[in-house]
Amino acid sequence: MSTEPPPSGSGQPPDDDPFRKPPPSDQGGGSPYDNPQNPYDSAPPPPPPPNGGGTPPPYGGDPYGGGYGAADPLAGMPPLADSGKRVLARIIDIILIAIVVGLLSWLFGVGQYDIDTDDMSAGKRVAQSLIGAILYVGYDTIMMAKTGQTLGKKWLKLRVANLSDGATPTMQTNLLRAVVLWVPAVFCCACIWTAICGGWSFFDKPYKQGLHDKAAKTVVVSTA
Secondary structure, three states, rough: OOOOOOOOHOOOOOOOOOOOOOOOOOOOOHHHHHHHOOOOOOOOOOOOOOOOOOOOOOOOOOOOOOOOOOOOOOOOOOOOOOHHHHHHHHHHHHHHHHHHHHHHHOOOOOOOOOOOOOHHOHHHHHHHHHHHHHHHHHHHHHHHHHOOOOOHHHHHHEEEOOOOOOOOOOOOHHHHHHHHHHHHHHHHHHHHHHHHHHHHHHOOOOOOHHHHHHHHEEEEEOOO
């Protein structure tokens, strides 16, 4: 069986991803027979608490099925990004891609900038929306596959990370995140969906996630 690493297009982050949190160290996980003890020298374990008598999980526990009293998955990760910076980074990305969408729409003759709107065909609207969806989704998916950053996020020192381990999301995770954010916005709800999806991070606790982050189980953190 080959031991070569997977090709770059496999969608998986590299094993040496510098952002991945190190696994917890194994404390005393050896065999109990390595250090035999007299069973009469050790105190018996305390009885389990009665039903309902346990300690509630701390605020910030994993809401994705980490279990009762699970540790905070943000431990060991950079601080969560400021929501205002996230919005500014997204605006930068929107402007960059909108320029490309406009140029390609003009090149293929599907622009919607006619003075007489009665002459604007439904086919042209669909074609321009399709170009926009491909570019916006492709931009987010490809740009973030290596470092978790678009140009806007890189300039504002932000990055997207897996909530589970802090690593750079895989190509599949980035694709899911981008589809949830951009497809409804491009084809029906425009600025309304983008504002709701991204603005969710202003009110979400404890991970400050947008709706697209929740779908992909990611967070946005600071790299400053």
